[in-house]
Amino acid sequence: SQTIHQWPATLVQPVGSPLSLECTVEGTSNPNLYWYRQAAGRGLQLLFYSVGIGQISSEVPQNLSASRPQDRQFILSSKKLLLSDSGFYLCAGLTPGRTYEQYFGPGTRLTVT
């Protein structure tokens, strides 16, 4: 079965510092991968999705970026964090043609101070 790994689980970073969150997938190949942000008490906001290596679609203009250097690796980055970047970041995957649903990682709680 497909499993999403994310790290770190929690992160506290000062404003203006860089960010790198990593997501890896096991148990499948050629997945579609997604980054979501969940602000406190709110729903999921899709940030980026990728259908393959080097292919990134951005849904929301912001100071975040994403990269997919390998088939099963998806990275969320920022050069300079803002207070408004605080939230719970979720990586998700989907294997086209094999399953309809997304499977989620455990999430990273980011607090920008």
Add this chain to the structure above:
Amino acid sequence: GDSVTQMEGPVTLSEEAFLTINCTYTATGYPSLFWYVQYPGEGLQLLLKATKADDKGSNKGFEATYRKETTSFHLEKGSVQVSDSAVYFCALQHTGNQFYFGTGTSLTVIP
């Protein structure tokens, strides 16, 4: 565009009460519909799904029926337990690779 609207919470119920969380959607054609559950501090887990009209998804005592005529996918459970306390998300997937999630409904079950 595609969207999902779900009942706002929070919802507080006593153990063994009946649960309904309403979800309606807007989409052309025939999307797939899902309910996900999120326990505190964790990622989302798929609870149930339905991929065509009149399908009923069920899992762990929860059920939801895909109603094309009312564009709804309401979540129900006949007798909730304390362990059902979580946030529930309705979602749809349509053409392409994107999912659309509702804003989530927080459920607290008290003994």
